Amino acid sequence: MKIHKYDTVIVGAGGAGMRAAIEATKRSRTAVLTKLYPTRSHTGAAQGGMAAALANVEEDNWEWHTFDTIKGGDYLVDQDAAEILAKEAIDAVLDLEKMGLPFNRTPKGEIDQRRFGGHSRNHGEAPVRRACYAADRTGHMILQTLYQNCVKEGVEFFNEFYVLDQLITEVDGVRKSAGVVAYELATGEIHVFQAKSVIYASGGTGKFFRVTSNAHTLTGDGQAACYRRGLPLEDMEFFQFHPTGIWRMGILLTEGARGEGGILRNKDGERFMEKYAPVMKDLASRDVVSRSIYTEIREGRGCGPEGDHVYLDLTHLPPEQLDAKLPDITEFARTYLGIEPYTDPIPIQPTAHYAMGGIPTNVEGEVLADNTTVVPGLYAAGEVACVSVHGANRLGTNSLLDINVFGRRAGIAAAEYSHTADFVELPENPESFVIEQIERLRDSTGNERVATLRRELQETMDANVMVFRTEQTIKTAVEKIAELRERYKNVSIQDKGKRFNTDLLEAIELGNLLDLAEVMATSALARKESRGGHYREDYPNRDDVNFMRHTMAYREVGDDGTESIRLDYKPVVQTRYQPMERKY
Amino acid sequence: MATPVLDKADAAGQPEPGFADSPYITVTFRIRRFNPEVSAEAVWEDFQLEIDPKERVLDGLHKIKWDIDGTLTFRRSCAHGICGSDAMRINGKNRLACKTLIKDINPEKPITVEPIKGLTVLKDLVVDMEPFFQAYRDVMPFLIAKDTNEPTRERLQSAEDRARFDDTTKCILCAACTSSCPVFWNDGQYFGPAAIVNAHRFIFDSRDDAGEQRLEVLNDRDGVWRCRTTFNCTDACPRGIEVTKAIQEVKRALITRRY
Structure with missing residues (x-):
C-alpha cells in the first residue's frame, strides 16, 4: 500500500473533473484520479452543443435561459442554482473559446448557435438559437480542449486509478472528508490519497439500463462510494431517456439533428410531435418527446416488422448541411445501420441517457450530509452531482454547461478550502474496506457470473423503470434488484491476477450498479406523481402539494447488519418562478 | 414535402x-x-x-x-x-x-x-500508452495566443480559417495511426503521426501564435522528416483524418515558413 498526500484530489477526468483540475492546479497541489485515460471520458460523446445566451445570432438573454431550465426540469430545479447556471454560461463558453475550443462560426466570425429542445425565446414563444456548437462534436472538442489545457497547466494525472472508497473521519462531532482509496489497475496495488479536499466528478450511472447512450464504464462509482459511507443521494428516480438513440443499440443521435430541421415520423410518415407539442414540435423537452415516441409505438404506429421504433428523418435536409453540421451522427447511421441518411430515415428509439439525480451539493459544489449540513472537504460536480439545476428533466446542452460552470466552481472552492484546512487524520487501516472487498471477490468460489447478473439487472430496469412506470412495474424491479443483490454475494471471477484485472473491475462496477438501481427504484416507488423524466401511469399528474420536493435517500445499516434505504425529502429552492402547467 | x-x-x-x-x-x-x-x-x-x-x-x-x-x-x-x-x-x-x-x-x-x-x-x-501521450505533450498541444489584451468576448475567426484545421480537430488519440507507422515500429523516438496531427491542429489555427515553436520541435531529428509517406496512418485513422496530408502540410510549412 502507498500513501499519497495532496491538497486537492479530483476523482474523474471528464469535463467536470478537468475543468475543476485547471482551477485547482493553479491554486493547490492537485491530483486527478481516473479509472480511464482523461480523453476516454464520456463527455467526448456529447454532440449537439452547450447552451449560453450569447445572443450572437438572435435576441436572447440569460433570464430566458433560466426560465427554460426551470420549466424543463418541471419545477424541481433549485431556482437559485439555475440562475447561476444561465448567468455564468456566457463566461463559461467564452472561457472555452479562449482556451482554444474550435466552435463553428457565424459569417461575422463569432461563435455560431443552433436550436435545441426546450430552449425558447421569451418564456416559450418559439425556439431560440442558444446552443454553441462545434459540428456534432461539441463534447469531443470540450474534452480535448480541457485536456489540452490540463497539459498546459501541468495537471498531475493518475491514469487507470479506480477510486473504491471515500474516507470520512469524525472530528469533534463533525464528519469530514479525509481522502480516498484507489486501486491501481496496472499493478493491483492499493493507494490511499490523503487530501484536504476531494472532488467527485466521476459521471453517471447509465449502465444499469441495457439500451443506453452511456459508456460501459458509467457505473456510478462516485455515487456508490459516498452512499456506502452514509451520505445521501438526491432525486435518483429522475433519469433522462434521450428520444433519439440508434434502434436497439442506444447510440446517441444528437437533438441537434432536430435543431437543424430533422423530423420524427411514425410508420405512416406522420410528423407526430405536432400532436403532442404544437409550438416546439420535435424540439419539445426530452421527457415529452420520449413519451410521445413510446405512445406512438404502443398505439401501433411504430415502424419495422415489430413496430418497435420510429424514424428520425433528415432526408429533406441538403447533404451539404448534414456534412457540415452533423457529420458524426450521419456516419454512425452508415457504420452501425448501413443506412444513408441523405436518402433514408434512421430508425431510433429512446435511450437511457442522463442521471438528473446524484450526490447533493450546494452551488459551491460542497457535498451535503443532509438537507443543510456541508461535509467539510467534500465536493462534487457534473453528472455525479445534483445541485439541482436539472430538476426532473435536464434540457439538452445544459450538461456540457453544468460541467463547465460547476466544475469550475468546485475546483476553486475545493482548492481555496485546502488553504484554510489542515489534513484530517486518516481512519485506522484506511485501506481495509477496499482490501476486504477485493479479496472477497477474488477468493469467491460462488457460482454466479457478473455478466449474467448485469444482464438481468439491465433487463429489469429497461422493462420496469424506463419511460413509463407504475406501482407494479417498480415493485417488480425492486424485488428483482433485491434478488440480484443477494445473488451478488455469490459472484466469482475467473481472473485472479493482479495486472489489469478488468474481470475484478467489472465485478466491483456491478456492485455499484446494484446499489444505485435499488436507490433509484425505491425512490421512484415513493414518488406518487408524474414529473419530468419520472412518469407514473398510475399517477399521471404532477402533484406540487405533496411532491414539489427533492428525494433524499440514505443507506441505513441495522444492529444486525441488515441494510435498508431511508427516504427523506428536501424543499425545492424557489425564487421568482411559480410552478405552471408545462406545455411545449 | x-x-x-x-x-x-x-x-x-x-x-x-x-x-x-x-x-x-x-x-x-x-x-x-x-x-x-x-x-x-x-x-x-x-x-x-x-x-x-x-x-x-x-x-x-x-x-x-x-x-x-x-x-x-x-x-x-x-x-x-x-x-x-x-x-x-x-x-x-x-x-x-x-x-x-x-x-x-x-x-x-x-x-x-x-x-x-x-x-x-x-x-x-x-x-503502455505513456510514450504515445509523451510525444503528444511534446508538441505543446494547446492554444498559445500572445494577445496583449485578452478580448472580453470571443476571438473572431472566419468560417474559412476555422475550416483550415477542421480535419485535425477530429483526433481521439486512439494511437491507431502512430502504431501503424513502420518508422514508429523501428524507432520509438519518432514523434509519430498523432503528435504531428495535434501540432497541425494548432499550427493552422488562426488564433494561435506559437506555430514557429511547434515547427522547431517537429524539425527535430525525430520529427516530421522521418515520415516516409506510406499512408498507413491515413488508412488506419478511424476518424477519417487525412493524416499523411496533415504531415505533408507541416513539412511544407517548415520549408516555406508559411501557414
Whole structure:
C-alpha cells in the first residue's frame, strides 16, 4: 500500500473533473484520479452543443435561459442554482473559446448557435438559437480542449486509478472528508490519497439500463462510494431517456439533428410531435418527446416488422448541411445501420441517457450530509452531482454547461478550502474496506457470473423503470434488484491476477450498479406523481402539494447488519418562478 | 414535402443477404494472449462464438470475456468510436474494435486480434500508452495566443480559417495511426503521426501564435522528416483524418515558413 498526500484530489477526468483540475492546479497541489485515460471520458460523446445566451445570432438573454431550465426540469430545479447556471454560461463558453475550443462560426466570425429542445425565446414563444456548437462534436472538442489545457497547466494525472472508497473521519462531532482509496489497475496495488479536499466528478450511472447512450464504464462509482459511507443521494428516480438513440443499440443521435430541421415520423410518415407539442414540435423537452415516441409505438404506429421504433428523418435536409453540421451522427447511421441518411430515415428509439439525480451539493459544489449540513472537504460536480439545476428533466446542452460552470466552481472552492484546512487524520487501516472487498471477490468460489447478473439487472430496469412506470412495474424491479443483490454475494471471477484485472473491475462496477438501481427504484416507488423524466401511469399528474420536493435517500445499516434505504425529502429552492402547467 | 420511403429502412432489421434466416453465424476469434503473471511468451488462442454479423468486433470480445474467459483483457469505454480506447490490430490492420462490424471483415476465416504495434504490451490487448501521450505533450498541444489584451468576448475567426484545421480537430488519440507507422515500429523516438496531427491542429489555427515553436520541435531529428509517406496512418485513422496530408502540410510549412 502507498500513501499519497495532496491538497486537492479530483476523482474523474471528464469535463467536470478537468475543468475543476485547471482551477485547482493553479491554486493547490492537485491530483486527478481516473479509472480511464482523461480523453476516454464520456463527455467526448456529447454532440449537439452547450447552451449560453450569447445572443450572437438572435435576441436572447440569460433570464430566458433560466426560465427554460426551470420549466424543463418541471419545477424541481433549485431556482437559485439555475440562475447561476444561465448567468455564468456566457463566461463559461467564452472561457472555452479562449482556451482554444474550435466552435463553428457565424459569417461575422463569432461563435455560431443552433436550436435545441426546450430552449425558447421569451418564456416559450418559439425556439431560440442558444446552443454553441462545434459540428456534432461539441463534447469531443470540450474534452480535448480541457485536456489540452490540463497539459498546459501541468495537471498531475493518475491514469487507470479506480477510486473504491471515500474516507470520512469524525472530528469533534463533525464528519469530514479525509481522502480516498484507489486501486491501481496496472499493478493491483492499493493507494490511499490523503487530501484536504476531494472532488467527485466521476459521471453517471447509465449502465444499469441495457439500451443506453452511456459508456460501459458509467457505473456510478462516485455515487456508490459516498452512499456506502452514509451520505445521501438526491432525486435518483429522475433519469433522462434521450428520444433519439440508434434502434436497439442506444447510440446517441444528437437533438441537434432536430435543431437543424430533422423530423420524427411514425410508420405512416406522420410528423407526430405536432400532436403532442404544437409550438416546439420535435424540439419539445426530452421527457415529452420520449413519451410521445413510446405512445406512438404502443398505439401501433411504430415502424419495422415489430413496430418497435420510429424514424428520425433528415432526408429533406441538403447533404451539404448534414456534412457540415452533423457529420458524426450521419456516419454512425452508415457504420452501425448501413443506412444513408441523405436518402433514408434512421430508425431510433429512446435511450437511457442522463442521471438528473446524484450526490447533493450546494452551488459551491460542497457535498451535503443532509438537507443543510456541508461535509467539510467534500465536493462534487457534473453528472455525479445534483445541485439541482436539472430538476426532473435536464434540457439538452445544459450538461456540457453544468460541467463547465460547476466544475469550475468546485475546483476553486475545493482548492481555496485546502488553504484554510489542515489534513484530517486518516481512519485506522484506511485501506481495509477496499482490501476486504477485493479479496472477497477474488477468493469467491460462488457460482454466479457478473455478466449474467448485469444482464438481468439491465433487463429489469429497461422493462420496469424506463419511460413509463407504475406501482407494479417498480415493485417488480425492486424485488428483482433485491434478488440480484443477494445473488451478488455469490459472484466469482475467473481472473485472479493482479495486472489489469478488468474481470475484478467489472465485478466491483456491478456492485455499484446494484446499489444505485435499488436507490433509484425505491425512490421512484415513493414518488406518487408524474414529473419530468419520472412518469407514473398510475399517477399521471404532477402533484406540487405533496411532491414539489427533492428525494433524499440514505443507506441505513441495522444492529444486525441488515441494510435498508431511508427516504427523506428536501424543499425545492424557489425564487421568482411559480410552478405552471408545462406545455411545449 | 415528400413522405419518406419507409420500407427501405426496414431492411435494417433483417439479416443481410448471404447470412440465411438466422442472424447468428459461428466465427472464430484468434486472439494474441499475453499475461506476464502466467508466462513470458505471447500465444495465439482461438475462441468460437455465435454472433450476429452486424455486431461489432468489440461485441465479440465481450462475449468471450463475459461468457467464456474472464481473463481476456482489453480497454474499451464508449463502444461507438468516440473515446479511442479500443484501437487494436484486427486482421492485420489497425482499427477500433467498436467501429468494425463482423460482416465487414470476412467472418468465414478466423478473425485475428492483436495489440497495436510499437508500444509495450502489458497484458493481452493492453499496451503502455505513456510514450504515445509523451510525444503528444511534446508538441505543446494547446492554444498559445500572445494577445496583449485578452478580448472580453470571443476571438473572431472566419468560417474559412476555422475550416483550415477542421480535419485535425477530429483526433481521439486512439494511437491507431502512430502504431501503424513502420518508422514508429523501428524507432520509438519518432514523434509519430498523432503528435504531428495535434501540432497541425494548432499550427493552422488562426488564433494561435506559437506555430514557429511547434515547427522547431517537429524539425527535430525525430520529427516530421522521418515520415516516409506510406499512408498507413491515413488508412488506419478511424476518424477519417487525412493524416499523411496533415504531415505533408507541416513539412511544407517548415520549408516555406508559411501557414
